[in-house]
Amino acid sequence: MMLEAQSISQTVQGNPVLHHISLRFDEGRFYGIIGPNGVGKSTLLHILTGTDVPSTGNVLLDGKRLPDLPRKTLARQMAVLQQGGLPPVGFSVREVVGMGRYPYQNWLGGEVEDDQPIIDEALAVMGLIDLQSRKLHQLSGGERQRVALAKLMVQKPEILLLDEPTTYLDIGYQIGLLDTVRAWQQKQGLLVIAVLHDLNLAALYCDEIIALHEGTVAAVGTPEEVIVPEIIDHIYNTKTIMIKHPLTGVPQLILQPGI
16 A cells, blocks of 8 residues: 655645655655754645645545545544544543544444454453443553553554554653554555654664755655755754664764753
């Protein structure tokens, strides 16, 4: 499955945010979108999901325009973890995870397939079996993020889009969440696109990185090609030192204080 942005531009409240962005995303790959605040990362992700319509250009899913696809058809192929995750509502963990089966339900809310084993598997993968009867408002932010990911798992998508999934999570939850996403991606051959603020995490988990700067694509390539001082220092207006991760060999940034 392939997702393609064709000359995407977007204007928000009269202000140009994205300028003629063309990108191709192939199945089985983990893409990271990076860049400083305000460059249009989340705007681009919302356009790729079909949530927002670009001012100009098209988004194609296997050659078909997103607006031409029925919403349930699109929901069976694409799942989105929005920024901030799930609100602390009064539904139980199991009920919320089960809501991810909506694309497969008929107008009466039933399914041909028994969805309970699918829900059980997602709860187990995300370590939520012991929490499945708890209400969402009784959980921590990290636990709610695990519920949100389990909800996407039962949706059985082929494309997974994540908008800053590690925001507000401590480092243990950040690594745990991205480890789970990568294992799921590799097992199922998913196409994953994630907006990430932490460049070291992006380098650790992404196959390819797209760097945005002032609403345009500043660089596209592997972490070794994009996470380099001449690119990062320019788009973030900072000074960095680059080292290689001692276990994986991918680039990692060390920030320099202003002197």
